[in-house]
Amino acid sequence: MIYNVKHEDTTNRKSYNCRLQLSRCEVTTSIGDRLIQIRGHRSQAAFAKQIGVHKNTLGGYERGERTPDAEFLRKLMAAGYNANWVISGEGPMRLDGLSGEGKAKIDVELDAIEERLNRIEVPVTQEQLRENPELSLLKQRITRILGNPDATGLQRARADVFLSLAFQDKDAYSRYEQRIQDVKGRLRAARRTYEDAIKAVGYEPPPILAEALKTAIFVHGLEIEGVVILLEALKQELSTTYSFSK
Incomplete structure (x- = not known):
């Protein structure tokens, strides 16, 4: 990454432009970090069940206690994830490759949800959720974004704000506070x-x-x-x- 900066020398009435290049230092993440990124909002137990492994196996990989074996990587690939990215960090996280268009679709969905929330009285009560299927579906749409491993941290934070303010979701509020x-x-x-x-x-x-x-x-x-x-x-x-x- 390169930062373009300008320095003003008021004493000599000169200005200098320079480029601060940060390519000398590489920031790396571990296999465990990448597995946690894939898991996203889901619990270890839920994600392990989804891909067909024991949660202790997944936990060991996430903590870096051992390296994922071929069978585990095969199951990740069957779930749509890129084994090469898990091991090396190279390439897209998903086999289909997340495009900018994919992220943009999540933003569009969040914008639509926000627009809908602006037209209803919040916070929504539990009784309203039970009586109004539309409100229940709206909450489910937000929850799906939280469970989407392709959603960015900012998009998940925005979804948590919607859940905490509109639906008084204590877990969402706790996650948002933790992010802060x-x-x-x-x-x-x-x-x-x-x-x-x-x-x-x-x-x-x-x-x-x-x-x-x-x-x-x-x-x-x-x-x-x-x-x-x-x-x-x-x-x-x-x-x-x-x-x-x-």
Whole structure:
């Protein structure tokens, strides 16, 4: 990923353009992480039953205690998932390949649900759900999005907001709150990683580059070793343009 940034030197009345390239550090995920991503909102027991394995087997793979065997991968493929992506992270997650059009369809569905919710009185009571099949189907449409492994995290968060606000779903509210706490935790961790890297190398880049680097740490989950490499590269590549504080 490349960040294009501009630095204004007010003292010398000059401006400099530079490109901060983050290709030196690769962010990798494990096989277990990818299996968890496939499982999505579903429980281990539910997903294991769906693909035909014991939940303890799935749990062991997700925790990285062992590598999936050929039979497990065959069952994943039968369910429509790409075994090569599970093992290596390369290619699409699903065998049919999720296209931008597929994600767009989920957004269209969410927009339609939101439009419908705006025309009814919320929150919907349990009695209304029992008496009005349309409301029950509307809730099912939202729940299906949560169970769709191709839905993005943002799309699932939006679905949880609909469930918690319109249908007073406590589980959905808890998931949404957990997402907020997770983001806050990642922000704190990114800030600590940046500060530790600065201490380790003994200098700090100009503010605009510092903000770009903090964003990269948060978005890509960079570890301190990768941040140190980036800082060293910045110092070397931009030393003729920027002065770094010791």
